[in-house]
Amino acid sequence: xxxxxxxxxxxxxxxxxxxxxxxxxxxxxxxxxxxxxxxxxxxxxxxxxxxxxxxxxxxxxxxxxxxxxxxxxxxxxxxxxxxxxxxxxxxxxxxxxxxxxxxxxxxxxxxxxxxxxxxxxxxxxxxxxxxxxxxxxxxxxxxxxxxxxxxxxxxxxxxxxxxxxxxxxxxxxxxxxxxxxxxxxxxxxxxxxxxxxxxxxxxxxxxxxxxxxxxxxxxxxxxxxxxxxxxxxxxxxxxxxxxxxxxxxx
Numbered sequence: 001x002x003x004x005x006x007x008x009x010x011x012x013x014x015x016x017x018x019x020x021x022x023x024x025x026x027x028x029x030x031x032x033x034x035x036x037x038x039x040x041x042x043x044x045x046x047x048x049x050x051x052x053x054x055x056x057x058x059x060x061x062x063x064x065x066x067x068x069x070x071x072x073x074x075x076x077x078x079x080x081x082x083x084x085x086x087x088x089x090x091x092x093x094x095x096x097x098x099x100x101x102x103x104x105x106x107x108x109x110x111x112x113x114x115x116x117x118x119x120x121x122x123x124x125x126x127x128x129x130x131x132x133x134x135x136x137x138x139x140x141x142x143x144x145x146x147x148x149x150x151x152x153x154x155x156x157x158x159x160x161x162x163x164x165x166x167x168x169x170x171x172x173x174x175x176x177x178x179x180x181x182x183x184x185x186x187x188x189x190x191x192x193x194x195x196x197x198x199x200x201x202x203x204x205x206x207x208x209x210x211x212x213x214x215x216x217x218x219x220x221x222x223x224x225x226x227x228x229x230x231x232x233x234x235x236x237x238x239x240x241x242x243x244x245x246x247x248x249x250x
Contacts, residue, residue: 031249037099039241044098047105051097059093106237107230115229116221122177123219123228126189129170131156131210132163139199139208146196146210153212162207174217188213 003011021027069075079089116123131153133139142160146153157163157170165171180188184200191197191213199208219225 035242035247036238037095039238039245040099040102041095042245043241044102047102049098049101049105051094051101055097056090056093059097060089063093103234107233111233112226112229113221115233116219116225120219123225124189125174125176125217125219126213127174127215127217128172128188129153129157129212129214130163130165130172131161131170132207133160133199133210134162134207136199136201136205136208139210143196143199143210146212150194150196163209170212171214184209184211192216 002014004014004017005012018027021030064070064075067078069078076086079086084092131139131142133142138160142156146156154169154171158166161170163170177185177189179185181200184197187197188211193213193216195213196210197213198210200211201208
């Protein structure tokens with residue numbers, strides 16, 4: 001066992017550190033990230049991704065600038081304090097660059113465009129408001145009032161809704177597919193602007209929800225959508241690569 005940190009006379013060793021990570025629920029997340037990183041490096045090497053000495057030097061220089069390590073002696077002292085050799089440091093830099101280049105291929109502009117063309121409805125969004133009431137009778141009465149006076153929606157939400165959006169006149173705002181309960185989502189996304197929908201009961205029927213569609217936004221390949229697609233492509237790729245390995249937590 002090796003000591004990680006000392007607090008006065010108390011020494012926290014690596015085993016204690018791992019136990020704390022496990023009990024706090026952080027261990028699984030760290031292991032998952034390590035596995036993802038290694039899988040990506042293996043795939044990059046398998047596909048012949050090459051990292052040039054100039055790339056390594058540039059990234060190492062960037063690392064040192066960020067850490068304020070202006071001289072070689074400063075870097076050596078920093079690495080010694082971490083218990084990391086220069087070879088370890090270079091391997092870390094190389095692996096990081098491999099991961100980045102691999103992800104650039106997986107999430108290329110062409111791959112993003114293709115995914116968007118095949119799945120564009122997934123990125124449609126709508127703007128909605130809602131009113132939540134504690135009985136079906138009240139909800140049906142509210143819909144009747146709103147049908148007669150649609151412009152009173154915000155006022156009715158402010159006065160009667162039980163939701164935390166009450167102060168905003170019931171405004172939920174912009175939502176994507178997958179953000180609502182499936183049976184509600186299908187109806188809301190197929191509705192027209194201005195439509196009222198509901199009441200939809202909660203699972204225990206303790207509340208009833210009315211929705212109004214304020215606006216509809218067909219999918220566009222904007223910056224936000226690109227970020228989402230990159231995340232989806234990365235997850236799909238990692239899941240596929242994980243099937244190629246035997247992964248066990250020791």
